[in-house]
Amino acid sequence: xxxxxxxxxxxxxxxxxxxxxxxxxxxxxxxxxxxxxxxxxxxxxxxxxxxxxxxxxxxxxxxxxxxxxxxxxxxxx
Numbered sequence: 001x002x003x004x005x006x007x008x009x010x011x012x013x014x015x016x017x018x019x020x021x022x023x024x025x026x027x028x029x030x031x032x033x034x035x036x037x038x039x040x041x042x043x044x045x046x047x048x049x050x051x052x053x054x055x056x057x058x059x060x061x062x063x064x065x066x067x068x069x070x071x072x073x074x075x076x077x
Contacts, residue, residue, distance in 0.1 A: 006059070006063055007056075007059040008059075009062065009063070009066070010058070010059035010060060010061070010062030010063035010064075010065075010066070011028070011031065011055060011058050011059040011062055012062065013062030013063075013065055013066060014028055014053065014058035014059065014061045014062035014065070015028040015058060015062075017062070017065060018053060018058065018061065024050070025050050025051060026043075026050065026051045026052075026053055027050060027051070027052055027053070028052070028053045028055065028058040029052050029053060029054055029055045029058070030055070031055050033055070035052070038052075038054045038057075041057070042054035042056065042057025042058075043057070
């Protein structure tokens with residue numbers, strides 16, 4: 001249950017944040033997509049030159065972003 005919540009929370013965060021911080025160069029794969037051909041880092045280049053991030057990797061990236069925010073919040077004076 002916790003895995004599902006963290007993955008959906010991280011996925012949603014990455015789906016919103018990745019295109020913003022990469023200026024549209026990276027998009028996140030939709031959860032229902034059956035695309036294949038991602039490299040070992042979870043990315044795939046598409047015809048227009050942009051990258052698609054695999055949904056699982058996006059969930060991990062989103063959780064890492066939240067952990068970074070929490071770390072900065074608790075460590076900063």
